[in-house]
Amino acid sequence: MRHSPSQRSEMISQLLFGETVEVMEEKGKQWCKVRASCDNFIGWVETNQLKAITPSEFERFNTHFSYSLELVQPVMGTDHFIPITMGARLPEFDGIRFRLGEVFYTFSGQAVAPSDFKPSADFIVKLAKRYLNTPFLWGGRSPFGMDSPALVQMVFQMAGYKVPREAAAQIEIGDNIDFIENAQTGDLAFFENNQGRISHVGILMPEGKVIHCFGGVRIDKLDHYGIYDETRQLYSKRLRLIKRILPTIVPKVGVGELPEVESTGVQAELF
Template sequence: MRAEPADRAEQVSQLLFGECYTILNTQGNWLQVELATDRYRGWIDQKQHTPVTAAYFQEWKESRHPRVLDLLQVVKGQEAVIPVGIGNYLPFFDGQHLRLNEQLLQFNGRAANAEAVSPVAELVQVALSFLKAPYQWGGKSVFGVDCSGFVQQVYGVCGYQLPRDAYQQVEAGEEVHFVAQTQPGDLAFFSNAEGRIIHVGLLLENQQIIHAHGEIRIDTLDHQGIYQQDRKRYSHQLRIIKRIING
């Protein structure tokens, strides 16, 4: 998904397999879309568009869909084998098949239960699955992910829908006032010199934080911010910590 209808335009986010969206506008071969999950907007090339019926779209919006748990798996159809990664959607999955419009596709991998809200331990395990994934601005997959895309996908796999960007995510949950009071699964937000939220990471045990900075990595959090032991310096200035769920 791009900021403008052009291949050279900034990537602002990504569409994952199985996601639905509304078309807002067209310009040449480009479609401006709004995701049904978080209402995020961007432009996609028309070649990436797969139309669905109005009935399917409505049913999709009214349902909760399992997400892929394996780092990489495939969905098999009669004419194609489609790679899918962790966090991708499995619409109307019955344990063996998923449905895209009227087409049934087979999936034999691990899927998160769409109806269950996972405990904190599972949230942390999903986060750790992304370790060493490369940083990519606007990315939401294990092949390239940014800080807020990482947090959104980890929570999404575990049954929580968060907004797309860090400045939106900071509005969720309740404030944790001291770093020493943090729990695994808490979110720490970081600001620039102007006070704007520019980064987010997920807390682990012992004030460790997993976040996207060059890659998905684990560093230490204190009252000042993120300290990178390997570089002997702080990389981000702490602004606020929020608790989305209680462990």
């Protein structure tokens, strides 16, 4: 997705396979201005990246689908395949195949439907760690490149939570956590730049750590001041606020530590 209808324009986000959009405007035969159904994000895409579907298909694809949990995995058509990434949607997937138009595709990797599990902090962390070492890419949303709010959005989206695309909007959802000592695994930590603007976000992990995308998806130490880069021995990001989207967990550990969460049911079988 680009800021304006030109290949030279800045990439502001990405659409993954199976995600639906509403076409808002057309510019010639090459470009469409679209609104993504998953987060209402608006941008320009090239027309040949889209496939027209009927209104009934649009409704079904937005309610009955599964997420691919494979970093990269092909879906196989009758005489071709399409490589898809983690977080891509498989519309009306029956566990083996799905259909787009008149073409049936098979998918043999791990996939999960949003209705198949109960979201937990453990599941959130496991999903996030699958993106480890993904390179930073402004506007990216895939294992080939992503930015910090995309990591948060994709992980929570696959866990059943609708999260905005940008960090400045993500900070508006959830409940405030006043002190880092009261934080729990799966909370979101937001960071500000020198102008006081929200510029970065990460997901809290046990033992005072955070997983975030800074140069690439990585795990660093976190305290009340911010993210500490042990390699460079300095603070790389200044903490502004911690927000909670997941249900509050009764801690079973000492003060200042993030509780571990036991996995159950389908979530444990997925990894």
